[in-house]
Amino acid sequence: MTSGRFSVTLMMGAPGAGKGTQAVFACEALGVPHVATGDLLRDHQRHGTVLGTTARVYMDRGDLVPDDLVMGMLIERLQQSDAANGALLDGFPRTLSQARALDDGLGAHGGGVRAVVYLDVPTDVLVRRLSGRRACANCEGTFNVDLQHLPADGSCPACGDQLVHRRDDEPSVVAHRVQVYLQETAPVLEYYREKRLVREVDGSRPVDEIKSGVLQALKQAAPP
């Protein structure tokens, strides 16, 4: 039995699998905030914090940011008032040591991971999606040149700010991120499979079809 703030749902998948895209629908259905460690780290970069400056070095080359830095940041985020009824974690945990630390931290408060939604996407699709991704640093919207007609001047269709192609979406960095995922994060999926928490969704389909699969998977999960 898991409870409130300390009950979380995980969205897992390789870089570009569509975690951020589907997290929006999952959060709406669950009524919890979307807590994405990648977004939190990019926020720190924008604000020029020490954490952001340190993290940039790792992120730009597609490596993971050290566990202790990410853990501290995540705990701080989960203590905010909007996470009183739990949260959807996107991009965390990414290593076995993060997974164990999360279990210990949540378990100490009578909580835990209630479900893991895994978006399964072949590597060639990941690379194509990331090369077409454009992101807005202002409103944090994520778009894709292959999915949407974006303004020719590169402005964000949601807020008008400038869209960017993330540095770590360059093909050579993407290839490294996928390797890091296979080496460090795939074992985390096995860890949760052994706990029978993983609901697998075919993430190679159109966004709306995946959304239905994700919502179905959430319904099958234990209640919060």
Ligand code: AP5
């Ligand atoms: P992070 O930002 O978490 O990157 P990621 O996991 O690599 O995932 P992405 O954000 O790239 O992809 P996504 O799965 O969310 O896909 P999206 O929905 O955008 O992490 C970045 C870095 O931060 C890491 O490399 C690491 O350095 C650091 N970091 C973060 N967490 C950490 C942790 N816990 N520990 C240590 N370091 C950490 O979709 C991708 C594109 O495809 C978009 O353009 C989208 O519009 C499009 N798309 C989505 N769905 C579809 C579809 N069905 N069909 C066609 N296109 C689609």
